[in-house]
Amino acid sequence: MRHIISILMENESGALSRVAGLFSARGYNIESLTVAPTEDASLSRMTLVTRGSEEIIEQITKQLNKLIDVVKLIDLAESFHIERELMMVKIKTTTGEMRDEVRSMADIFRGKIIDVTPTTYIVEMTGPSEKLDAFLAAIDPDSVIEAVRSGPTGISRGEKGLHL
Amino acid sequence: MELSGAQILVQSLIDEGVEYIFGYPGGAVLHLYDALFQQEELKHILVRHEQGATHAADGYARATGKPGVVLVTSGPGATNAVTGIATAYMDSIPMVIISGQVSLPVIGSDAFQEVDMIGITRPCVKHNFLVKDVTKLAETIKKAFYVATTGRPGPVVIDVPKDITAPQITVPYKYPKKVSIRSYNPVVTGHKGQIKKAVDLLLSAQKPIIYSGGGVVLGEASKELIEFTHTLGYPITNTLMGLGSYPATDKQFIGMLGMHGTYEANMAMHESDVIIAIGARFDDRVTGKLDLFCPHAKIIHIDVDPASISKTVKVDIPIVGDVKPVLEQMLELIRESKKKPDGIAMANWWNQIRQWQAVNCLEYDRQSPLIKPQYVIEQLHEVTKGDAYVTSDVGQHQMWVAQYYPFNKPRRWINSGGLGTMGFGLPAAIGVKLAFPDENVACVTGDASIQMCIQELSTALQYNTPIKIINLNNRYMGMVRQWQEFSYQSRYSHSYMDTIPEFVKLAEAYGHVGMRIDKPEEVRPALEAAFAMKDRTVFLDIMTDQTENVYPMIEAGKGHHEMKLRVATGTSTDRELA
Ligand SMILES: Cc1cc2nc3c(=O)[nH]c(=O)nc-3n(C[C@H](O)[C@H](O)[C@H](O)COP(=O)(O)OP(=O)(O)OC[C@H]3O[C@@H](n4cnc5c(N)ncnc54)[C@H](O)[C@@H]3O)c2cc1C
Ligand SMILES: Cc1ncc(C[n+]2csc(CCOP(=O)(O)OP(=O)(O)O)c2C)c(N)n1
Ligand SMILES: [Mg+2]
Numbered sequence: 001m002r003h004i005i006s007i008l009m010e011n012e013s014g015a016l017s018r019v020a021g022l023f024s025a026r027g028y029n030i031e032s033l034t035v036a037p038t039e040d041a042s043l044s045r046m047t048l049v050t051r052g053s054e055e056i057i058e059q060i061t062k063q064l065n066k067l068i069d070v071v072k073l074i075d076l077a078e079s080f081h082i083e084r085e086l087m088m089v090k091i092k093t094t095t096g097e098m099r100d101e102v103r104s105m106a107d108i109f110r111g112k113i114i115d116v117t118p119t120t121y122i123v124e125m126t127g128p129s130e131k132l133d134a135f136l137a138a139i140d141p142d143s144v145i146e147a148v149r150s151g152p153t154g155i156s157r158g159e160k161g162l163h164l
Numbered sequence: 165m166e167l168s169g170a171q172i173l174v175q176s177l178i179d180e181g182v183e184y185i186f187g188y189p190g191g192a193v194l195h196l197y198d199a200l201f202q203q204e205e206l207k208h209i210l211v212r213h214e215q216g217a218t219h220a221a222d223g224y225a226r227a228t229g230k231p232g233v234v235l236v237t238s239g240p241g242a243t244n245a246v247t248g249i250a251t252a253y254m255d256s257i258p259m260v261i262i263s264g265q266v267s268l269p270v271i272g273s274d275a276f277q278e279v280d281m282i283g284i285t286r287p288c289v290k291h292n293f294l295v296k297d298v299t300k301l302a303e304t305i306k307k308a309f310y311v312a313t314t315g316r317p318g319p320v321v322i323d324v325p326k327d328i329t330a331p332q333i334t335v336p337y338k339y340p341k342k343v344s345i346r347s348y349n350p351v352v353t354g355h356k357g358q359i360k361k362a363v364d365l366l367l368s369a370q371k372p373i374i375y376s377g378g379g380v381v382l383g384e385a386s387k388e389l390i391e392f393t394h395t396l397g398y399p400i401t402n403t404l405m406g407l408g409s410y411p412a413t414d415k416q417f418i419g420m421l422g423m424h425g426t427y428e429a430n431m432a433m434h435e436s437d438v439i440i441a442i443g444a445r446f447d448d449r450v451t452g453k454l455d456l457f458c459p460h461a462k463i464i465h466i467d468v469d470p471a472s473i474s475k476t477v478k479v480d481i482p483i484v485g486d487v488k489p490v491l492e493q494m495l496e497l498i499r500e501s502k503k504k505p506d507g508i509a510m511a512n513w514w515n516q517i518r519q520w521q522a523v524n525c526l527e528y529d530r531q532s533p534l535i536k537p538q539y540v541i542e543q544l545h546e547v548t549k550g551d552a553y554v555t556s557d558v559g560q561h562q563m564w565v566a567q568y569y570p571f572n573k574p575r576r577w578i579n580s581g582g583l584g585t586m587g588f589g590l591p592a593a594i595g596v597k598l599a600f601p602d603e604n605v606a607c608v609t610g611d612a613s614i615q616m617c618i619q620e621l622s623t624a625l626q627y628n629t630p631i632k633i634i635n636l637n638n639r640y641m642g643m644v645r646q647w648q649e650f651s652y653q654s655r656y657s658h659s660y661m662d663t664i665p666e667f668v669k670l671a672e673a674y675g676h677v678g679m680r681i682d683k684p685e686e687v688r689p690a691l692e693a694a695f696a697m698k699d700r701t702v703f704l705d706i707m708t709d710q711t712e713n714v715y716p717m718i719e720a721g722k723g724h725h726e727m728k729l730r731v732a733t734g735t736s737t738d739r740e741l742a
Contacts, residue, residue: 010347014282014294025287055474062471068291068311071347164346 002031003057004083004154007046007064007073008162011037015069019046022067028052028060032151043071045162047153072162080157086150087132088114089123092143102139109135120145128152167337169298170199170329173262176305178205179339182233184224184598185209186217190237191277192264195329209598209627212619214241216591218248219617222257223592226578227553228599229384231258231312238264238326239277243284247585249319250288254582255405256382258317260308261289267327268296281323290318298328299335306340315350316469317382350468354485354493362440362464362481363497369438370509371460371516372398375421378405378581379443379467379487386410386574388491389442395498396505399517401429403444404566407577412570413550418517419526422450423718424563427525430716430724432517433458440464443487446477447582456723466490525716525729526567534709535684537561537636540691541568544606544634547691552604553578553596557589557613560642563714565608587616590633594620597629604632604695611637611664621674624701632694633703635667638710646713650728651720671703678703 009015016035023030031049038045050060057075064070076083093099102121106113111125125135129152136147156162167175173196177185186209189197200208211217214236221232232252236245242263252259266275282294291311293304301324308320327333366372374396380389386409393400393416400410401421410417419426421433430452433439439461444450451457457477465472465479466487473482483490528538541564544552554569555578556562562579571577578596580588593607614635624631636642644659671678677700681690687706694702715730 014286014292017283018286021286055478059471059475062473066469066471068345068348 001053001057002049002051002077004076004081004152005048005050005061005064005073006076006154006162007048008038008043008071008164009046009067010069010071011042011044012069015044016046018067018069019048019064022063023050026059026063028056034151034153040164043164047151049152071164074156074162076154076156081154082157083128083152083154084126085129085132085152086124086126087135087147089125089136089147090145091121091123091139092119092145093121094119098143105135105139109138111135165337166334168195168199168329168331168334169301169324170195170331172298172301172335172337173305173324173329174199174203174206175337176302176339177233178203180305180309181230182206184221185233185235186211186221186224186595187235188214188217188237188241190239190241190264192238192266192326193235193329195326195331196235196262196264196324198331199329208235209594209623211591211623213617214244215248215587216617216620216623218245218259218261219251219585219588219591220595220598220620220623221259222248222252222588223555223578223595224599225252225257225259225595226592227575227596229575231260231309232595234259234261236261236263237277238266238281239279242279242281246284246288247587249285249321251580251583251585251588252319253288253290255378255580256317257319258312259319260305260312261319261321263321263323265294265323265325268325269327271325281321285321288319289321290316292321292323294323295325295328298333301328302337302339303343306343307345310343310345311348315348316472351484352486352489354466354483354490356493358481358483359490359493360497362483363494363501364503365438365462365464365481366396366440367498367501367503367505369398370506371432371436371513372396372438372440373432373436374398374400374440374442375403375433375444376400376406376410376442377403377444380406380409381574383443383468383487385443385488385491388488388495390414392491392495395495397510398505399432399514401425401433403447403450403581404579405581406444407566408571409574411572413572418521420566421724422447423452424567424714424716427523427716427727427729428517428520430718430727431520434724435516436461438462438464440466441479442466442491443468445472446475448476451477452718452723453721456725458724523729525727528730532709533684535681535687535706537564537638537708537712538568539684540634540636540687540706540708541565541608543688543691544608545569547688547695548604548606552576552606553593553600555579555589555592555596555605555607557607557609557616558584558586558643559610559613560638560646560712560714561608561610561613561636564636567714586613589613590617591620591623593631593633594624594627594629597631598627601629606632606634608634608636610642611635611639612641612661614667615665618670621671621676621701625675628699630697630699630701633671633701635703635705636708637664637667637705638708638712639664640710642712643714649713667703667705676701676703678705681706
């Protein structure tokens, strides 16, 4: 099963490599990983998407909790939560027809065109990862120069939150 | 008080109560060595190889329960220490390793003797610290000791750049009495509801078994374990790491379990209906093939590390907590409970176990004209009245100590179980002897293992640590040879060295006493003579039967009930290998 684990950790230089090292050393897979400081500068928050059986996910959360730098974590997949991913796609738009096509697709998917050159558009889009996949499937793959994705990040619904 | 970083480091260790530091100097730690020179409280033990420093500190830690402390220089000094750090990590031994590092401004520039010690040791430490600010040094040291010794213990590395220790820069010094780390709060007592469930299950068992391990040694819970076991009247087995935490000569003890455990312990595990695992981690040497592991049993598991629970074997009642308070909690409930262990079921169960014991799985050929390694260990046990500290290396000799030297006290049996590090025994024995100068300390080793840290014979001379080295010399990497005999049709690929040194001369060259023993009748007198030489390190080079194997054995892919037993073969006169 796919799990999205949200981790609050000390904002120390080696902390990220401890998490990454744990996954490679124990053979767990990481689908994506995002990390950034939080409103409390001494902490950073990591969102990690992984897949595995119940037993493996249990070991992953235990092993993560065992890292001294990890303050707290939750498996978002266990309850209602919202996930968002950011994507920027650079698309070749050498003709008027191509420009119209991209503009209307971006509209349908509620994306924004954030950069224009004589031959390219950059479309920005946020949403659940499947929506971004759908957008990429909807446009001509040959026109995509590059696409960058942040990997999903998530937050639980309701009054509960992940903090100290 | 204003001190330099080097002085802070030394003073912090003194304030932490550290007695010995095992180390080896080099460029990055010269300021530190200068600070060591200018004081007398903290005693430095100069080893001959950094691996020796880690094993000596480790031996000291295993024997005393106090953290072992190591000091090495950057680069090669640091990498030489890694094997010993990993050894301690696998067996959860508290250690603090201080490694020198190149100065902060040049880190990352491939400077002379620079290695990324933090990166290299990350997978084999409980935690590590790079010190970037001299004003945080004392606090970092306190944190390192706190992390190393609490919860599930383990080694902690402090990487100290040279400029942090510079004599020119001084800062105010105060060693913190206490530290707390917000992201680190080991659990102590067990969950009441879980404990109640566990006690209920235990008291309704028909074929129960207590399976306890190194956690009881680490958690100083031997007394509680004995009380718990006596109160219930159930059979108990220990892992290799747990030996001694329950007295081996007690009648409820049915021997070690696992690959080279006793027939009765493994059969009892296999047939049991309730297992309580106490400070043990279901290692693969213990479980055998997982699919065949204890098919009828409900399992209770007490462990301070949640990650140890249901890692390889799914358990029914997990109890996260420190073994000592948890056992106390359980005992209280057992005493209060109206329910008592089922007397009839227990009589039947013990009856069954006595039958398995009657197989006599540890019997060996006592008539042989060759020296049987088992006989040597039995004699060692007698000569030392069962009360020596015994370290070992890795191989057959290690298993024979586990099988033939019944330990009655914890912390007497000192060996590398998880990593299985050849070279551990000799330096570990030095560490033990420093901690307990008046006790008998023996290192049981093999002709291959002893050569991995033989240089520490020189350390033993310098610090006058009179240990007794019992070399079970079978002219083979016996354990490897045994596997090759069983699984590779006796193709003895590179498990033999025909240029084994003359250990007697080698011992003498290092300033010690060496003796070679060729006949069974010489074994006892030699051991007696060796232990009578109170102030000398003695190397007993004992020529043992080359063909001897460790029995019984669970071979790879087999279950507890499928042990390979020794087939009686009569004498082994003509079985000497080429
Ligand atoms: C050649 C060779 C052969 C071997 N054959 C065997 C064999 O036949 N049988 C055998 O048993 N082993 C054998 N071993 C050893 C084996 O590899 C393991 O090292 C050993 O079985 C692990 O012992 P343990 O389960 O007691 O765990 P340890 O490694 O001692 O771990 C201790 C456990 O207790 C927990 N713990 C620590 N402190 C506390 C506390 N205060 N409270 C609660 N829990 C705590 C830890 O979290 C951990 O889970 C062999 C090794 C070698 C090298
Ligand atoms: C550092 C290291 N390298 C290799 C091994 C693999 N190994 C396990 S036992 C053994 C042979 C040990 O031989 P010896 O010390 O003579 O002991 P014996 O088995 O003969 O008693 C080897 C090579 C190991 N455990 N450690
Ligand atoms: Mg040998």
